[in-house]
Amino acid sequence: MHHTIVNNELIPADKASLLVSDLSIERGYGVFDFFKTLNGKPIFLEDHLDRFYQSASIMQLPVSRSREQLKAQVQELMQQNKMPDSGIRITLTGGYSKDGYDLSAPNLIITQQPLPPAGGLDTTGIHLVTYAHQRQLAAAKTIDYMMAIWLRAFINQEGAYDVLYHQHNNITETPRTNFFIVTKDDTIVTPSHHILKGVIRKQVLQLATGSFTVAEREITIREVYEAKEAFITSTTKNIWPVVKVDQQIINGGKPGAITKQLSTLLQQFINSNG
DSSP states (O other): OOEEEETTEEEEGGGOOOOTTBHHHHTOOEEEEEEEEETTEESSHHHHHHHHHHHHHHTTOOOSSOHHHHHHHHHHHHHHHOOSSEEEEEEEEOOBOSSSSSOOSOOEEEEEEEOOOOOSOOSSOEEEEEEEOOOTTTTSOBSOOHHHHHTHHHHHHTTOSEEEEEETTEEOBOSSSEEEEEOTTOEEEEOOSSSOOOHHHHHHHHHHBTTBEEEESOEEHHHHHTOSEEEEEETTTEEEEEEEETTEESGGGSOOHHHHHHHHHHHHHHHHHO
16 A cells, blocks of 8 residues: 655655645645656656646645655655555645635645656657637646646547647647647747746757757647647646647648657656656
8 A cells, every 4th residue: 555645744645634614625726746757766856846836836825844745745755655667746725714714724635646757659649729819827737637628528528638729710729738830831839928838848848959949938729730740748748749729730740850859858857857
């Protein structure tokens, strides 16, 4: 049986719980971050902690632990669970509210689950379907996935993998990933506003700069349809090719050459940096 940390207590995962008065349950209020471990080493941990503290600050949730204390708790959980390849989630909730509305002292939860390492680049690619929606407080990684989950029936009906949000015909992100296109002149472009800036997004932009022309700007739906290539990035998937958006086939329905190149660069970087 693996363990979970609730505040400062190490608890068997099947016994870990919060009271129903927590604002995460009462109002869906909280933030989280999620990172991988490979061979017992956290990947891009500092970037994930940066974003965790930023999300907490945006949502006005004080983190009662310093960065070093949080890292020590992560290490404690890893030593207890002995899962070399895993996903670790740090969640901070609105706390036990006296009136079910005002913030209280946040509860901190750290969970760990087995997660096999990402394989090579997926060769089939995925289909996304566009939908007009803008997430609230998009720069914070909140626990609010209401629209994303509500749309699952629509996504399945369309035969798609996930939904690609847009606002005023400018695309932003999918609920769990960042979105990129490669234009006809081989420029790598990704949205810069009204999104959650992912950790893998950051690595891809850094790896691409120098070898490719890179731009962070608005992308219209039409540009997506006319793109030479498209892909998404996330902690669990690294880079995933997008070969269809709505009814528009991209790159003949196959992963593009630059997508493949970036995927190789990213995997090499992860393997060398840990």
